[in-house]
Amino acid sequence: MFNPKMETLPREEIEKIQLGRLRKTIAFLKNSKSMLKEKIKDIHPEDIKSLDDLKYLPFTTKDDLRDGYPFGHIAVDPSDCVRMHMSSGTTGIPVLNLMTKNDVAQWGEIMARCLACAGLTSKDRLQIMPSFGLFNGGFGFHYGAETLGCFIVPAGAGRTLMQLKLIKDLGVTAIGAIASYPARLIEVAQENGFDFRKTNLRVAILGAETWSDEYRKRIEEMMGVKTFDIIGMTETGGVGLGIDCEARKGIHVWEDHYIIEIVHPETGEVLPLGEEGEIVVTTLTREGLPLIRYRTRDISKIISYEPCECGRTHVRIDRIKGRTDDMLKVKGVNFYPSQIEAILLKYKGLAPYYQLVIENVKGKDEMTIIVEKTDGGLTDQEMERLNLELYDFLGFRSKIQIVPEGTIQRVPGKAVRVIDKRKK
Amino acid sequence: MFNPKMETLPREEIEKIQLGRLRKTIAFLKNSKSMLKEKIKDIHPEDIKSLDDLKYLPFTTKDDLRDGYPFGHIAVDPSDCVRMHMSSGTTGIPVLNLMTKNDVAQWGEIMARCLACAGLTSKDRLQIMPSFGLFNGGFGFHYGAETLGCFIVPAGAGRTLMQLKLIKDLGVTAIGAIASYPARLIEVAQENGFDFRKTNLRVAILGAETWSDEYRKRIEEMMGVKTFDIIGMTETGGVGLGIDCEARKGIHVWEDHYIIEIVHPETGEVLPLGEEGEIVVTTLTREGLPLIRYRTRDISKIISYEPCECGRTHVRIDRIKGRTDDMLKVKGVNFYPSQIEAILLKYKGLAPYYQLVIENVKGKDEMTIIVEKTDGGLTDQEMERLNLELYDFLGFRSKIQIVPEGTIQRVPGKAVRVIDKRKK
Numbered sequence: 001m002f003n004p005k006m007e008t009l010p011r012e013e014i015e016k017i018q019l020g021r022l023r024k025t026i027a028f029l030k031n032s033k034s035m036l037k038e039k040i041k042d043i044h045p046e047d048i049k050s051l052d053d054l055k056y057l058p059f060t061t062k063d064d065l066r067d068g069y070p071f072g073h074i075a076v077d078p079s080d081c082v083r084m085h086m087s088s089g090t091t092g093i094p095v096l097n098l099m100t101k102n103d104v105a106q107w108g109e110i111m112a113r114c115l116a117c118a119g120l121t122s123k124d125r126l127q128i129m130p131s132f133g134l135f136n137g138g139f140g141f142h143y144g145a146e147t148l149g150c151f152i153v154p155a156g157a158g159r160t161l162m163q164l165k166l167i168k169d170l171g172v173t174a175i176g177a178i179a180s181y182p183a184r185l186i187e188v189a190q191e192n193g194f195d196f197r198k199t200n201l202r203v204a205i206l207g208a209e210t211w212s213d214e215y216r217k218r219i220e221e222m223m224g225v226k227t228f229d230i231i232g233m234t235e236t237g238g239v240g241l242g243i244d245c246e247a248r249k250g251i252h253v254w255e256d257h258y259i260i261e262i263v264h265p266e267t268g269e270v271l272p273l274g275e276e277g278e279i280v281v282t283t284l285t286r287e288g289l290p291l292i293r294y295r296t297r298d299i300s301k302i303i304s305y306e307p308c309e310c311g312r313t314h315v316r317i318d319r320i321k322g323r324t325d326d327m328l329k330v331k332g333v334n335f336y337p338s339q340i341e342a343i344l345l346k347y348k349g350l351a352p353y354y355q356l357v358i359e360n361v362k363g364k365d366e367m368t369i370i371v372e373k374t375d376g377g378l379t380d381q382e383m384e385r386l387n388l389e390l391y392d393f394l395g396f397r398s399k400i401q402i403v404p405e406g407t408i409q410r411v412p413g414k415a416v417r418v419i420d421k422r423k424k
Numbered sequence: 425m426f427n428p429k430m431e432t433l434p435r436e437e438i439e440k441i442q443l444g445r446l447r448k449t450i451a452f453l454k455n456s457k458s459m460l461k462e463k464i465k466d467i468h469p470e471d472i473k474s475l476d477d478l479k480y481l482p483f484t485t486k487d488d489l490r491d492g493y494p495f496g497h498i499a500v501d502p503s504d505c506v507r508m509h510m511s512s513g514t515t516g517i518p519v520l521n522l523m524t525k526n527d528v529a530q531w532g533e534i535m536a537r538c539l540a541c542a543g544l545t546s547k548d549r550l551q552i553m554p555s556f557g558l559f560n561g562g563f564g565f566h567y568g569a570e571t572l573g574c575f576i577v578p579a580g581a582g583r584t585l586m587q588l589k590l591i592k593d594l595g596v597t598a599i600g601a602i603a604s605y606p607a608r609l610i611e612v613a614q615e616n617g618f619d620f621r622k623t624n625l626r627v628a629i630l631g632a633e634t635w636s637d638e639y640r641k642r643i644e645e646m647m648g649v650k651t652f653d654i655i656g657m658t659e660t661g662g663v664g665l666g667i668d669c670e671a672r673k674g675i676h677v678w679e680d681h682y683i684i685e686i687v688h689p690e691t692g693e694v695l696p697l698g699e700e701g702e703i704v705v706t707t708l709t710r711e712g713l714p715l716i717r718y719r720t721r722d723i724s725k726i727i728s729y730e731p732c733e734c735g736r737t738h739v740r741i742d743r744i745k746g747r748t749d750d751m752l753k754v755k756g757v758n759f760y761p762s763q764i765e766a767i768l769l770k771y772k773g774l775a776p777y778y779q780l781v782i783e784n785v786k787g788k789d790e791m792t793i794i795v796e797k798t799d800g801g802l803t804d805q806e807m808e809r810l811n812l813e814l815y816d817f818l819g820f821r822s823k824i825q826i827v828p829e830g831t832i833q834r835v836p837g838k839a840v841r842v843i844d845k846r847k848k
Contacts, residue, residue, distance in 0.1 A: 070593045078595070079547055081567075083576050096594075101573075123503055132556030133580030145506075149525075150508050156557030169494045171502070324589075 002116035021284035032075035086134040098288040111144025111240040118228040122149035129177040130156035136238035141176040174203035177209040180415035214345035250303040250316030426540035445708035456499035509560040522712040535568025542652040546573035553601040555581035560662035565600040598627035603635040604839035638769035674727035674740030707748040
């Protein structure tokens with residue numbers, strides 16, 4: 001563990017810290033330059049008698065942060081900030097997160113805990129594959145590795161053959177990457193007779209996308225590594241909000257820095273342990289962009305508040321199933337692309353490259369699943385079983401097109417899984 | 425100044441520090457894991473009686489560093505390093521520079537001095553436009569800004585329209601970029617009615633390529649900024665070896681960290697003040713890759729050892745004219761692309777986008793200069809004068825093709841100035 005004292009606090013200690021820091025964050029926000037303070041103008045820190053009172057506070061949404069562009073939602077003067085990151089903004093006004101020196105240190109701390117949770121020490125060699133820049137992924141791993149003191153290979157995105165060469169030549173032991181990228185690493189490795197088992201690589205820390213357990217199994221088998229699922233987003237201060245451990249019994253969220261709630265995506269009602277809903281994050285130690293009850297749109301559930309096998313005591317949530325924005329509704333059925341992925345990847349003959357094409361044909365929804373084959377593809381029998389499994393899950397027939405390897409375009413950054421032609 | 429005490433040391437103090445650190449570097453290298461120690465196995469630190477004895481030490485070349493790939497030329501164990509950068513390696517085996525924690529701090533210090541020399545303080549907002557990753561440019565600016573404490577907009581390379589948007593929306597006061605990139609910024613600004621004078625931008629720190637005084641004038645006029653010429657390379661520890669100041673009387677090289685010699689590119693003989701030759705760098709404070717007399721291949725001359733108007737006392741060298749690798753020999757005449765650029769950009773009707781195409785036609789060299797026009801292009805009279813000027817400089821006739829704006833491909837990273845078809 002990077003910070004054993006904080007990572008193993010008894011629950012009552014965690015909650016005491018959370019209550020104190022929540023009050024402090026409310027006071028800080030109320031006295032700040034942020035326009036978000038309007039939302040809590042009638043609330044006083046001393047009104048919060050227990051963590052249970054959190055549910056009475058208003059939510060903060062992505063639109064609230066967009067409305068602040070560029071700096072209206074930032075609590076401190078930009079001149080007192082040293083860094084910034086930005087959400088991709090492909091769908092409109094971007095969201096900026098400005099960071100003070102303390103925020104950068106906080107990020108380094110939570111990311112160092114994540115790296116240590118994935119088994120890394122200062123002796124490891126970490127190749128960082130998400131891009132460095134406005135996207136928070138590259139720098140998040142950078143600050144974590146800096147705090148942990150391990151050796152950084154700052155590869156950034158792309159140049160897959162070079163990435164493989166560096167893994168081998170530099171004795172790299174761990175990689176950090178966008179979840180879909182290992183599929184590309186494996187593909188290029190196969191094309192070039194590259195054997196991961198002849199390298200020192202043993203850990204892959206993956207995030208920024210929803211990825212299924214079946215994809216996970218596939219990656220681990222083919223690369224001979226242990227994978228770890230890391231979460232976080234620009235708004236909350238970047239990647240590093242939480243990660244799973246070797247026990248693989250949920251994602252540990254660093255509760256001395258964040259409060260997690262799960263709420264009903266439509267009603268906003270707080271849901272009890274075990275029920276699936278939207279993750280809501282309250283930051284406890286951020287200065288540039290302190291957030292009260294931020295609606296992340298990510299779907300998960302709380303698994304347990306009990307200590308984990310690994311000894312960490314912080315809350316564990318389920319791996320993220322999808323984002324409310326990613327949820328598809330086809331023929332009236334709701335589902336996430338990752339759920340289709342989980343079905344496809346049960347078949348060894350199918351590759352982790354797929355696209356769901358949805359169109360409206362004569363007033364009716366139709367979905368075609370395009371998926372690449374590996375080696376032999378599927379037998380007729382397997383094809384029949386796959387059809388049945390998909391029908392069992394979806395409740396309607398979808399067309400399956402099995403295409404040769406390399407058919408679906410490889411893109412830098414996040415994978416394009418859905419082509420919804422109905423939206424035009 | 426970022427470090428007034430060190431930046432204004434009297435010459436005898438500088439030389440005392442240099443002598444001590446040179447001996448220390450030799451001792452460090454001799455006791456290290458680096459294969460480069462073989463070169464100095466018969467030399468002992470106490471043999472170096474004065475800085476004048478440096479000339480008896482053997483050179484280190486880029487090939488020496490390539491021979492060490494990956495870690496043979498590194499002085500410390502990779503496990504004791506925290507970072508690395510890599511030269512582009514487009515022409516063969518890449519060169520790695522591994523950095524200890526102290527090396528990263530040293531880099532932050534020299535880059536902070538450079539930023540301060542360009543007039544930046546902790547209150548500035550610096551947009552970093554070179555890519556972050558294996559290339560040292562992005563991270564060099566990052567560490568300097570971190571050390572100086574100013575606000576970083578980590579834009580990285582590309583997305584020019586977004587770069588402009590960020591400059592404006594975030595009140596950016598300074599940019600760091602590859603020297604040819606402002607030409608693209610200006611071009612996209614014009615296409616989009618973007619006015620640099622309506623922003624807070626006042627400083628552009630440019631490097632990684634040779635750029636002429638005429639290009640400089642053009643950029644300053646069109647962007648309304650003051651430009652600064654920054655030098656450095658992966659091998660010496662990255663960008664930040666030196667920079668010019670407002671007085672614009674040469675590039676200040678941080679002599680408490682580096683010793684600069686100018687040598688004859690062929691004989692290796694040390695040249696006196698004012699004579700043009702190859703820059704040779706000896707590092708005085710680097711741990712991962714300490715270098716004795718590294719042949720940089722960059723051509724310059726020493727301008728003065730006297731204090732500058734700005735108060736800094738470190739040696740000043742001329743702006744870099746080109747690299748020995750970049751030197752062209754056409755019809756027996758030697759010249760650098762930047763010298764042609766300087767002639768072209770005297771004409772307001774020509775744009776800073778040009779290519780020199782050299783071919784062998786029937787056994788004879790021929791050079792075509794392809795250059796884009798801006799607005800009206802050249803009058804017949806100007807065209808005649810340009811032809812004459814080029815002939816005066818080159819001593820042979822070259823063909824000039826003036827093409828419309830946007831003809832020459834815009835590339836991310838360093839510009840492609842020369843297409844030498846003779847090499848095939």
